[in-house]
Amino acid sequence: MIRRDFFKYSLFAATLLTTNSAIASIPKKDKKSKVVICGGGFAGLTCAKTLKQLDKNIDVTLIEKNNNFSSCPFSNLWLGEVGNISYEDLNYDYYKTIEKNSFNFVNEEIIKIDKNKKLVYTTKNIIEYEYLILTLGIDYNYEKIFKDKKSIQECKIKAPAALKPGSEHLALKRMVKNFKGGNFIISVPNGAYRCPPAPYERACMIANYFKKHKIKGKVIILDPRDKPAAKPYKFLKAFEEYYKDFIIYKPYSEFKKINFENKTITYKNFDENQIEYINKKIDFEEANIIPPNQANALIKKSNLEVDEMGWAKLRKPTFRSTSSEDIYIVGDSQGEYAFAKSAQMANSCAYIVSEEIASRIKNKIFDYKNNMPGNVCYSMVTEDKAVSIMHNFKYEDTFIPSYEISEISHDVAVGAKGWYFGLINDILEI
Structure with missing residues (x-):
């Protein structure tokens, strides 16, 4: 074996x-x-x-x-x-x-x-x-958030999800590189999706880019959950400690629709004063709309x-x-x-x-x-700091996970690089 x-x-x-x-x-x-x-x-x-x-x-x-x-x-x-x-x-x-x-x-x-x-x-x-x-x-299930094919196609081109490698990543890179200021929206989908920490790491990396290049922009995360889907308290700490002026995290906020002509996004948000969900609008310059995922x-x-x-x-x-x-x-x-x-x-x-x-x-x-399978996942949060999570499993009628989350540190960032290129070598024999 x-x-x-x-x-x-x-x-x-x-x-x-x-x-x-x-x-x-x-x-x-x-x-x-x-x-x-x-x-x-x-x-x-x-x-x-x-x-x-x-x-x-x-x-x-x-x-x-x-x-x-x-x-x-x-x-x-x-x-x-x-x-x-x-x-x-x-x-x-x-x-x-x-x-x-x-x-x-x-x-x-x-x-x-x-x-x-x-x-x-x-x-x-x-x-x-x-x-x-x-x-x-994976495939994307755009039909859950849009009613017509024209809106789906427009969103794919103008606000790519970028959970699939290739053209989507190239488009998002262009959007970041050409960004002059304003709101950069990242919407996180309900349910399971590819790489749970990806949208939050992405927010940190884009905010880091804005910070480094002195761009007057904010990354706004619309999340239907009450906290990030992965490494939640570490990401919340990173948002507050490193990107207080660059990242706004909006929990209980579910993407509803996007208007590219007026540059507005409508989302459903839980209003604590009214104790109910209400529709709100936000302006944007660029958007990374991640639709629900499926097989x-x-x-x-x-x-x-x-x-x-x-x-x-x-x-x-x-x-x-x-x-x-x-x-x-x-x-x-x-x-x-x-x-x-x-x-x-x-x-x-x-x-x-x-x-x-x-x-x-x-x-x-x-x-x-x-x-048993196992998992380790690294997320960069700054130029030289990262956080990791490690999953182990046991089987009792189904696979039951246990996990351990590291501190945010420079050493974890060094480990992340070793992990990535080690995994690439493992599958590609480079």
Whole structure:
């Protein structure tokens, strides 16, 4: 069994710190076990690499529509010009890990999945599988906040959510770089979403940019919760201690609509004097509107069961879909367990799934209850200070988390950089 050595290192560090295709090869009918992985992010790459390391005879194919890997972690630092993070530090090619681990790579978009015939349809090929791993990530549910397609499209272009890497990050970077002053609004969605601390770290990084460049602007966070969704008291401390003149945090404030012509946002806010929610308006110059999240649309389209919020349902304690014994769903799309939708969590769970599939191929029983995932997450709050959270799990009818949050410190920021580039190396072999 491959141990999750990088994750163990991360926990240790947190504790101390309180193309068209590169290789387009379709598996042929032979005696090898066919494992097809859909999605080349943190979870998908971990699965592809680990399966080949566990058993070189497993026929592994990774399907990914993008021709390069692009990272969400550390993108906020790049946005705010913190830590000397360049665009190249977020973007990498797939060649090294493909060559080293000898898995097939199909650089095409997935059109549909037939779970009954065990086929994956791409733009150019039909690929058979015995076991299928879906590491597809999230989609946005703009329909929950907008009634028409025109408003959705306008918001996507003018106020990108930027929880997906690539063009959204580039657009948000341009918005920050060209900002002259006024209100920069960040709206946080209700429910689960990718990387819970991301909007609050982003607020800190943008505020840091304003502070450093003497821009007369304020970052205003509209949050439907009573406090930040992750590391709450540390972020509230950071807002007050480092960005008192640059960040305004508005709890119990839910985004309702945006008017780009008049440059106003309407939000529902709890008024303590009237003891009720009332609609309020606020002016803005730029906005980062994050809509509700849900599992990638391909999951529901493939007739795989999702819950009422649109997240994939799993057979406890496994990562197998409730709709198929041979389809695994790993990473941000799952909604069965109280796992942070983070890169480290995706990486950790991918190791477990790879070990289970390797065990199934050898007709061995895999013990989920003694193979717990874990998570460590770092958030920068200033130019040289960060805070971390570490999650451990035990299993009692479901995965039950425990956690520890560090202090905000320079040492944690140093650890964050080691963690990020260590994780990149772990999945990409750079």
